[in-house]
Amino acid sequence: MKELQELARTLLSSGTVGVVIGWEEGPRGARPAFITDAADSSRLIFDHRCTHNLATYLSPRRPHMARLGKAAIVVKGCDARAVAGLLRETQVKREDVVIIGVRCGGVAADPAGAKPLTAETVAERCPGCTAREPHLADHVVGEAQPEPPGAPTRDARIAELDAMSAPKRWAFWQAEFARCIRCNACREVCPMCFCERCVGDKTEPQWLESSPHPRGNFAWHVTRALHQAGRCVDCGECQRACPADIPLGLLNRKIAGIVADRFDYRATDDPTVPAPIGAFSMSDRQEFIL
Amino acid sequence: MARIGVFVCHCGENIGRTVDCARVAEELGKLPGVAHAIDYKYMCSDPGQALIKQAIAEKKLTGVVVAACSPHMHEKTFRRACGSAGLNPFLCEMANVREHCSWIHEDRDAATDKAVDLARFIVEKVKRNVPLETIRIPVTKRALVIGGGIAGIQAALDLADGGAEVILVEKEPSIGGHMSQLSETFPTLDCSQCILTPRMVEVYQHPNIKLMAYSEVAEVGGYIGNFDVKIRQKARYVDAANCNGCGACQKACIVRKVPSEFDEKLGKRTAIYVPFPQAVPNIPVIDRASCAYFKAKAKGVKKDACGKCKEACSKGAIDYEQADTFVTEKVGAIVVATGYTLYSIGKDQPEGLRGYGEYGYGTIPDVIDGLQFERLASASGPTAGKILRPSDGKEPKRIVFLQCVGSRDPAKGIEYCSKICCMYVAKHTMLYRHKVHDGQATVFYMDIRANGKGYDEFVRRAIEEDGARYVRGRVSRMYRDGETIKVQGFDTLSGEPVVIDADMVVLATAIRPQPGIEQLAQKLSASYDAHGFFNEAHPKLRPVETNTAGVYLAGACQAPRDIPDSVAMASAAAAKILGLFSKAELEREPTVAKVDAALCAGCFHCERVCPYGAITRIEVRDRKGNLVKIVAEVNPGVCQGCGTCQATCPSKSVELQGFTDEQIWSEINALLA
Incomplete structure (x- = not known):
């Protein structure tokens, strides 16, 4: 200190x-x-x-x-x-x-x-x-610190969600998002949310409904999570800031896992490693191209 | 308030048969913002266009929707009509009620309902259209030709004769390419050198052509009409300005046994060399890897080990200190004519290819490839035109030719036909018979593809007049038996296995693109296929263009090509470029992306995903000149309007003009309403 x-x-x-x-x-x-x-x-x-x-x-x-x-x-x-x-x-x-x-x-x-x-x-x-x-x-x-206590729990929860049927998983997230009051705390606290004008605030056309309504809530949270794909640094601030206790970290973690699997990219403090969104590698999987 | 005019076309019977055009016009006329709606038999005809022009003037239309055929067909026609009536052309859009409706439906009522919907959502779009101005870009009337083989030479000469300046870049020390290695050419058996070398000299002497041999394209920037090309001139270690091509240096060179690339390793050259006597330019290069001087230097020998060439040169042109130099040239168009290489018969193969273990992976010395045979048959070759086998220099009395080695063989990695092998193998059998009168040529073939003018007659001549024996089938194995090569195959016509004794075997190996072509394609932002051949913009209608505006193709860089095809492509590319250069300015459709600088946060994801390099960074400053932020900007000359930036931008701060989110959104909303 x-x-x-x-x-x-x-x-x-x-x-x-x-x-x-x-x-x-x-x-x-x-x-x-x-x-x-x-x-x-x-x-x-x-x-x-x-x-x-x-x-x-x-x-x-x-x-x-x-x-x-x-x-x-x-x-x-x-x-x-x-x-x-x-x-x-x-x-x-x-x-x-x-x-x-x-x-x-x-x-x-x-x-x-x-x-x-x-x-x-x-x-x-x-x-x-x-x-x-x-x-x-x-x-x-500072000195080197001991390992944090406890054991990782999030991957087990993601596996639980993955194991659910699609309707059940849908119901789970609908219930979570239903509590959202669209206060945008998750966005304001996020170090990687720095747009001049968030797409969530765009009108003409308005892509995302801005009132707390199941349809707009769902669109917002999915959009937010996808805009973080390959960018989220897993600092957990969105979830900490959320007054409705929505487990946003789970969404981020799930997407980070997909990005790691598909593009071999993990959040890193080396700024020279290109982010997957703009980087093309010959080893990128392309099986989705028919 | 919008005042849209809707014009419904019957297209004769094409639309009218299935769609009640009068009802479409009537329904559209009821929409808010539609000031005028009519139907007519042929809207694209002169009287049809007159109806549009008249309505624009009389009804003061602010937008036009033509419900007719595909915009591919007539969008330009109707936009031009609107333009001539004083309405911005980009306020006119088409609703495709032919391909998307009348041609694919039978139920008249339902098709009419659909036509109404299709026109209705385009009306909603046009309400949100804004006038756009055609983009004009200046053109540098100078072309770059990459590759100095026959295709590159032809393109350069045609362009230069047409009045354009040309820079011809060739990576080898001399232009001429593979054609200069050939002995005679099918189907006329005229001497390759005799028809090629005068063209090479013409290139060298042409006032409009700047020849840059022993050079490579390092970087390509810019866009159609305005490319900036960085060219690396490799060090020759010979001062081109002083060299008079006397050849004394080559006589003096102590390293005399370097396998000659030009002679396909069948002959030898010195370390300082010109590839062949007719080389253009006739200026030698020092091959650093085999030069005694450079080898000694690399080992750290202080005292110069050699330097014989420098002593021999009366002009003082040898310069061991020469280094690669870079020049940047501005050009308006680029022709890629990088040609081909042959499938290797050795064990080492590029990724995705498998060699031929059954043919000994090229370890049997008298098993050679087609280009090696060309050198043996060529008067300028290592044997002075005598057919002598490499192992012992004896004249082979029995030669077996194998077609489709590597080609048409998906298991070995190449499924395509190399196109020229059927013809050159027939030529080889004739050359062989003409030189070795008692020699017997046997050809293993899958089928004969001789589809060109005089081609089939040529193959027939090989068989009927020059005694070539054609065996339909494949060879499964090849091995040495003393001085003889046993060629074990299967004659599929007789259904019998055959073993043929040969003194020499010639493999007609597949045509492959030049190594490094992917890197070149990436520099040019041009696409290439799975095999590495450049992709043409359209296989039928735009065969010499690439999808990158201003980049054209000639010869075997696009697919296996023979000389007539390569020359035709080269002339076609030159004609395209001369057409481009005939205008003072290029006109581009303004359907390109545009960044809203106020909203852009400058994350530059757009820059990273843009396939055309159209995004640049600009500074935004306040009125006092303080830097506010750095944002993206689209160069409208480079942008091809693909919309990738628009899809990537997280805050939707970049939009494709003419296809904005708001326009598309309103179309979808109109359909869902």
Whole structure:
């Protein structure tokens, strides 16, 4: 923690950056912090409650962030993949951001989660995580951390859903989506949702109904998930932000599995690996072409 | 409020027989926004078009729907009519009530209902059409020809004679291609060199042709009328400006036993060489891999090991320090004439192909391929035109020719017919008999494909006058028995297995595209088939064009071709290009993609998926000049209107003009309403 605070202080006081995006102690656990004054660097924390993916604040569609000047951002290994995604899709220039990597031992599903981290409180993406060491970073701080507690559960749930008959699976998702109030929190929090104008807001023609109605809800969630195919970094923020507890992570995870299977692509913090949507390889499977 | 005119065509009986055109006009006339609706016997006829023009003027129409045939047939006709009446042509659309309706239905009432629906949704589309302007692009009246074989030579000469500037790029040290290796040509047995070399010299001397031998196309950018081609001139290590082609360097060269590519490895050449005496340009190149000087240098020998050629050159033209150079040329059109290569009879085969273990994988020295036989028969060849077998230099008295080696054999990887083998094998048997009067040629064939002018007569002549023995069947095995090659096959006409003793065997191996053709096709954004041959835009109607505008095909890069076919294709491609160059500007339909810069987030998925490289990046700046963002822009000259960007764009910020989401949406809504 001291190391992180010192680094932030140096970056700010030297004028290298105008803002350090990190976490601080809030009234309900950890919360994002935007440190612009070197003297405030001591507010920065990093522990198992820092579950947020701060890369969303790098989106060029957040002009209030741009006004703070060049940013340094604290990322966990998984968050670094989002920064790589933004670099890959030319939303951020590498020279315009200082990346501070932190070594992670898993985070809690809830930023207010009490210590210690247990199999019950850990975020569902963390057990079995392979991205705990950030590679895309200018600075890496902290000691190596222990493995997150618990065992992966999501693939078993996906397998359960896959095993269902189509009508049953349809009914499952209809029931989940029925709770959606179309608040768009999943979109706003997502670091990879950076369009100037979301297709969900398009009129003339309006592709997606915007009121909370089963048809529009379904169209929205399917569209959102498909627009994340090969782009989602599995940070779990959409699901965490959802006030209706819709298991969006399952949809993302399912699609990521398909993308990995078909295009041998997995979310990575190496921005030079091309995203499957615009990359063609002779080994791409083409059996769908008759 | 829209004022749409609907014009329903009977197409004589074609539509009128099944569709009640009067009722279609009547129903359409009731639609909101339709100001005029009539039917007529032949809408495309002069009086029919006059009806449209008259209505545009009198009823002040804002859009026109012609319910008639396919837009492929007459969209241009009706758009032109609208244009001449002062209505933007792109405010006119066709509803296809012939191919999509009258021709495929029998029930008159139902067909009429469908015709109403088809016209109705096009009316909804036209309501949302906006005037579009034809795109005009300047044309660079200069052509690039890739490949200096007979096809490339013909294309270059025809273009140059037509007044266009031509850059002819050839990867080998000399132009001439495979034709320069041939001895005589079917079906007239005229000497290949005699008819080709004057054409080569003509290329060299033509004021409109810039010959770039020993060069390759490195990169291709731009689009029809405006290509930027980066060409790599490989280092010859000989200064072309100073060399006078005296040949002293070759006489002085100490490396004399390099297998000659031109002689198909049957002859030898020096390390500094011209491929053949009639080479154009007559400037030698140093083959770095076999040159004693470069080998010594590579081993780190400080003192120059050789340098004999440099000593021998009176013009000081040898330059060991020469490096590859790159030049960028602007051209308006490109002809691909990269030709072919032969199926290898060796063990190593490209992916997807299998060699012939039963023929010894080319390990029997007197089993050769067709081009090697050409070199043996050629007066300029390694044996000075005597048919002598490679192993011991004896004159073979019995030669067996095998057709379809590799071709028409899906199990070996190639299912197509190589087209020229039937003819050149017949030619070989004749050349053989003319040179070895007591020699017996035996040909194993599947069937004889001699479909050209004078071709069948030629094959008959080989059999009837020159004594070639044709055995219908395949050869299953070939092995050496002392000096003899035992050719074991099956005569399918007599139903008997046969074993024929041969002194030499010639395999008519399949024609394959040149290696590296896929990379070239990718540089040109042109498509190719599973075998690597370039795809023509249409097999019948656009045989020398590719789907990439401005890129044309000539010769065997498209499919196996003989000389007459290659020459015809080359002249056709030249004619197409001269047609293109005859206009000051190119006109393009404006149905191309357009980016809404305000909405574009600059993720550039469109750039990555565009098959034509039509997307560029532009900066958006505010009024003070501050960079706001970088967004995509479509180059309308390059865009082919495929719509891939539109489908890929996550925020739908790029749309195909004339086919916007809103237009398609309104069509679908009209149908569902």
